[in-house]
Structures are given as C-alpha cells and as structure tokens.
Amino acid sequence: MIGIWILAEHDGGNFALCSFELLGEARRLAQKLAGTVAALVLAGDDELPIDVLGHYGADRVYLIDDPRLHHYDPTVAVASITRLCRLHQPVLMLFPATTTGSDLAARLAVSQDWSLVPHCVNIQIRGDRIELVRPLAQRGIHGVFSASQSGPGIVTILPDTLGVERPERARRTMVERVTAVIPQHQDIEVCGFVAADPRTSDLGEAEIIVAAGRGVGSLDNMRLVEELATVIGGSVAGTRPVVDLGWLPHSRQVGQTGTSVRPRLYIACGISGAAQHVAGMRDAGTIVAVNTDRGAPIFDIADLGIVDDVTKVLPLLTQCCRALCRK
Numbered sequence: 001m002i003g004i005w006i007l008a009e010h011d012g013g014n015f016a017l018c019s020f021e022l023l024g025e026a027r028r029l030a031q032k033l034a035g036t037v038a039a040l041v042l043a044g045d046d047e048l049p050i051d052v053l054g055h056y057g058a059d060r061v062y063l064i065d066d067p068r069l070h071h072y073d074p075t076v077a078v079a080s081i082t083r084l085c086r087l088h089q090p091v092l093m094l095f096p097a098t099t100t101g102s103d104l105a106a107r108l109a110v111s112q113d114w115s116l117v118p119h120c121v122n123i124q125i126r127g128d129r130i131e132l133v134r135p136l137a138q139r140g141i142h143g144v145f146s147a148s149q150s151g152p153g154i155v156t157i158l159p160d161t162l163g164v165e166r167p168e169r170a171r172r173t174m175v176e177r178v179t180a181v182i183p184q185h186q187d188i189e190v191c192g193f194v195a196a197d198p199r200t201s202d203l204g205e206a207e208i209i210v211a212a213g214r215g216v217g218s219l220d221n222m223r224l225v226e227e228l229a230t231v232i233g234g235s236v237a238g239t240r241p242v243v244d245l246g247w248l249p250h251s252r253q254v255g256q257t258g259t260s261v262r263p264r265l266y267i268a269c270g271i272s273g274a275a276q277h278v279a280g281m282r283d284a285g286t287i288v289a290v291n292t293d294r295g296a297p298i299f300d301i302a303d304l305g306i307v308d309d310v311t312k313v314l315p316l317l318t319q320c321c322r323a324l325c326r327k
C-alpha cells in the first residue's frame with residue numbers, strides 16, 4: 001500500500017486547521033493511488049484530541065511523545081521521523097508550509113536525500129506522475145512541477161489554500177505511540193526559550209496586526225507602520241505588492257498565497273482590499289482601514305474606516321496610543 005503521511009501541527013491543546021487541510025488532501029490522493037493515510041504528531045505530554053485526526057481522514061496516527069518535543073526540537077524530530085520512515089517506507093509526506101513544517105521538511109529532505117517541493121497550492125495525479133503547483137517570485141505566475149509517484153518525496157503546502165473537508169465523526173483511527181529517538185550526538189541543542197518579538201513572531205498567532213499595503217508609499221514610510229505596531233504590541237504584516245517591492249519578507253504576507261490570520265485587531269494601512277488579501281484576514285475580530293479612496297473595497301469589511309492619507313493618520317494614531325499607554 002502506498003503510504004501518504006502528513007504532519008499534524010498543534011498548539012499543545014488543539015490541532016491547527018492546516019492539519020485537517022492536509023488530511024483531506026492526503027485522503028483524496030490515497031483514494032486515487034489506493035493508499036493509506038497516516039498523521040505524524042510530535043507531542044510533549046500534551047493533551048490532544050487525537051481521535052479528531054481520524055474524523056478528518058487519518059487511518060493511523062504515529063504519536064511521538066516526549067517532553068523534548070513540547071517545543072519543537074529539530075534533532076529529535078528528524079531522528080524520530082527518520083526511524084519511522086525506515087520502518088514503514090511512506091511514499092509521500094505532506095507538511096504544512098509553516099515555520100516548523102518548512103524547517104522539518106527541509107531537514108528530512110536533506111538527511112534522507114528525498115525530493116522536496118515547497119509552498120505548493122495544488123496537487124494532482126497525472127498518469128504515473130504527481131503534478132504540483134506553487135507560486136513563484138514573479139507576480140501572478142505559478143510554476144507547475146512534476147514528481148515521480150514512487151517517491152519518496154516531501155511537499156509543503158501553504159495553509160488555507162486547500163480548504164477543510166467535512167469531518168466523518170464515525171471514522172476511527174489507529175493510534176501508535178512511538179518512542180522518540182534521542183540522538184547521542186546533537187549538532188544543535190535547544191537550550192532555552194524567549195518570548196517572541198511581536199514584530200517578527202508568527203503572524204498566525206498574532207493578536208494585533210498592523211498591515212501595510214502599497215498605499216504606504218515607500219520603504220521609508222514603513223517605519224510609520226512599525227512604530228504604531230511597536231506602541232500597541234502588534235505584529236507587522238503586508239500585502240503581496242509590499243512583499244514584491246521588498247518592503248517586507250514573504251513570511252509577513254497576509255492572504256491567499258501568504259498567511260491567514262485571525263487577530264483581535266487588524267489595522268489595514270493603504271490596502272485596497274483585493275479578494276486575495278481579504279481571504280487571509282477577513283476573520284479578524286475588528287478591522288480598521290485607512291485609505292484615501294472612500295470607494296476602496298477594504299471599507300466593505302472594515303468595522304472602522306478612516307478616509308485619509310496614511311502618512312498623516314499613522315503618526316497621529318501612534319501619538320494617541322502612546323499617550324493612552326502612558327496613562
């Protein structure tokens with residue numbers, strides 16, 4: 001049987017939505033290839049609703065449970081997954097294109113000499129090949145890649161691109177507890193943890209986001225966005241043009257080909273509100289938009305709209321918030 005494995009990410013209590021997306025995709029591929037679906041879970045004494053992985057399509061769950069995996073430990077994770085792979089020989093691994101998923105996929109691909117196609121948005125079976133589609137650096141262009149069906153290979157998939165299938169609650173899964181492999185010699189050791197800087201921390205977890213669009217006008221003006229974010233403890237994000245212009249790295253892009261976010265507050269600065277951007281932020285609690293064009297679509301979803309120039313509004317907002325924070 002062809003084994004298709006996914007990495008099920010979680011926050012220590014619940015599985016991330018992208019895990020269910022990957023399971024749905026793996027199930028679809030397994031049906032076409034007459035294969036089976038397994039979910040890999042790296043857990044560190046976490047209380048996880050493992051059964052739910054079965055509802056979304058996992059035939060089997062490999063639960064690698066060790067306190068060293070409570071926070072991601074790449075050396076232990078790679079060694080443990082490598083041993084499982086040697087035992088069960090999966091053909092295809094689907095990982096989320098998240099910070100952890102991308103890191104782990106790259107390490108496994110190098111250590112096992114497997115092929116890796118990162119940041120995909122679509123997978124199709126074409127004859128005896130697997131066709132993969134992923135965005136390229138050029139605006140509006142996606143690359144189409146073809147990989148052998150016999151693998152082994154790893155594909156990372158951008159979260160929120162495939163959608164989540166309806167769960168089948170009657171579906172059961174087999175859970176196999178696996179002892180973690182602790183390598184004797186570790187090139188890299190995890191030696192501690194620090195609170196993440198909200199300006200660079202994972203956007204998916206941010207409570208407050210100040211997002212820049214092309215209307216911010218210049219790289220120099222980005223400091224206005226950063227200042228406001230710093231004062232209110234927010235993360236900085238942006239639209240695709242802002243990333244294409246080099247004002248922010250791709251990891252800060254919100255939208256269909258970026259990250260999907262659900263902050264309590266989203267301040268959209270000079271953002272038009274194109275569908276591909278809105279797809280990644282419409283679930284924000286409160287949306288504040290600043291735009292010179294009162295007809296901009298962002299105002300259709302904004303709870304509060306300011307029709308004015310960002311270079312005037314942002315310094316004022318920052319000043320007011322700074323004053324409020326002092327009180």
Ligand SMILES: Cc1cc2nc3c(=O)[nH]c(=O)nc-3n(C[C@H](O)[C@H](O)[C@H](O)COP(=O)(O)OP(=O)(O)OC[C@H]3O[C@@H](n4cnc5c(N)ncnc54)[C@H](O)[C@@H]3O)c2cc1C
Binds near residue numbers: 216240273275280
């Ligand atoms: C396949 C595909 C995937 C895509 N994925 C994404 C994605 O993941 N994320 C994403 O963001 N986009 C994505 N896009 C691009 C998307 O279609 C839009 O082009 C993009 O979101 C527009 O970004 P923007 O709002 O920054 O720029 P624009 O659409 O150019 O809007 C700029 C806005 O700023 C306003 N403005 C101008 N000057 C000022 C000022 N001084 N003060 C205040 N407001 C001002 C303007 O009125 C305008 O509304 C994707 C496109 C495709 C085809």
